Amino acid sequence: MRILVATAVPAERDAVARAFPGPGTDVHLPAATLHHHDVQGHGLAYDLLAAGVGPALAAASTAAALTAAALDGTPYALVVSTGIAGGFHPEAPVGSLVLADEITAADLGAETPDGFLPVTELGFGTVTHHPPRALVRRIATATGARTGTVLTVSTVTGSAERATALRARHPHALAEAMEGFGVAEAAAAHAVPVLELRAVSNPVGPRDRAAWRIGDALTALTEAFGKLTPVLESWDPHEPHEPHEPHEQ
Ligand SMILES: O=C(O)c1cccc(C(=O)CC[C@H]2O[C@@H](n3cnc4c(=O)[nH]cnc43)[C@H](O)[C@@H]2O)c1
Numbered sequence: 548m549r550i551l552v553a554t555a556v557p558a559e560r561d562a563v564a565r566a567f568p569g570p571g572t573d574v575h576l577p578a579a580t581l582h583h584h585d586v587q588g589h590g591l592a593y594d595l596l597a598a599g600v601g602p603a604l605a606a607a608s609t610a611a612a613l614t615a616a617a618l619d620g621t622p623y624a625l626v627v628s629t630g631i632a633g634g635f636h637p638e639a640p641v642g643s644l645v646l647a648d649e650i651t652a653a654d655l656g657a658e659t660p661d662g663f664l665p666v667t668e669l670g671f672g673t674v675t676h677h678p679p680r681a682l683v684r685r686i687a688t689a690t691g692a693r694t695g696t697v698l699t700v701s702t703v704t705g706s707a708e709r710a711t712a713l714r715a716r717h718p719h720a721l722a723e724a725m726e727g728f729g730v731a732e733a734a735a736a737h738a739v740p741v742l743e744l745r746a747v748s749n750p751v752g753p754r755d756r757a758a759w760r761i762g763d764a765l766t767a768l769t770e771a772f773g774k775l776t777p778v779l780e781s782w783d784p785h786e787p788h789e790p791h792e793p794h795e796q
Pocket residue numbers: 555556558559599600601630631632633634700702703704723724725726748749750751761
């Protein structure tokens with residue numbers, strides 16, 4: 548089973564790679580370079596992709612890798628968007644793991660005098676993707692990740708007011724990052740299921756870049772991916788999808 552893991556930057560990709568034994572191999576594609584790891588004896592192959600920062604570049608790079616695999620006749624069974632993230636206080640503290648049960652574009656829409664309208668209310672597209680519920684449950688149990696909404700933003704939140712406004716619109720949001728929705732859009736175009744797993748490096752709120760605990764978050768990411776293989780090994784990508792249940796408000 549082939550799994551595509553999309554991070555934003557090479558430091559996150561390398562943190563994931565440290566979960567696997569051996570050096571891996573690089574595969575150069577048009578518009579994307581994959582770092583390939585076969586997990587011996589488990590029938591799993593991971594392709595790690597530093598897909599770029601922000602939803603647009605992440606979507607373009609992920610789509611390039613998905614298309615190459617499909618044309619090759621060895622399509623991916625799963626796409627995982629991963630990396631560091633901001634965590635909403637107090638539910639997702641620095642160093643914790645968050646696994647998305649919803650991946651939501653938080654700033655894709657229009658501002659109106661009455662507030663923000665998502666694109667769906669303008670009659671376009673989608674703003675949310677849902678990872679497979681049963682798989683989310685199993686991975687959360689294996690890794691200790693909290694489950695909830697992970698927001699995708701194009702602008703990192705830098706004030707308490709913005710953090711409060713986002714939580715008011717998305718009461719189940721645990722974290723924000725900048726790529727998940729883009730990666731999920733590319734996966735959906737190929738009808739491939741998607742996960743988003745994040746390690747919290749900073750609180751969502753007033754900007755204090757010097758306080759980001761990137762090293763701790765990258766270590767948490769390596770540990771989480773070390774626990775993923777047995778779960779994915781026992782996962783049947785063809786198992787029927789449990790219907791999505793909306794969060795209770
Ligand atoms: O400087 C480094 O060593 C370094 C190592 C790993 C990652 C980075 C990044 O800057 C990654 C950018 C990436 O992180 C996500 N992120 C993290 N915190 C937030 C946040 O509060 N709000 C939104 N996004 C966040 C995001 O996905 C960025 O693409 C640096």
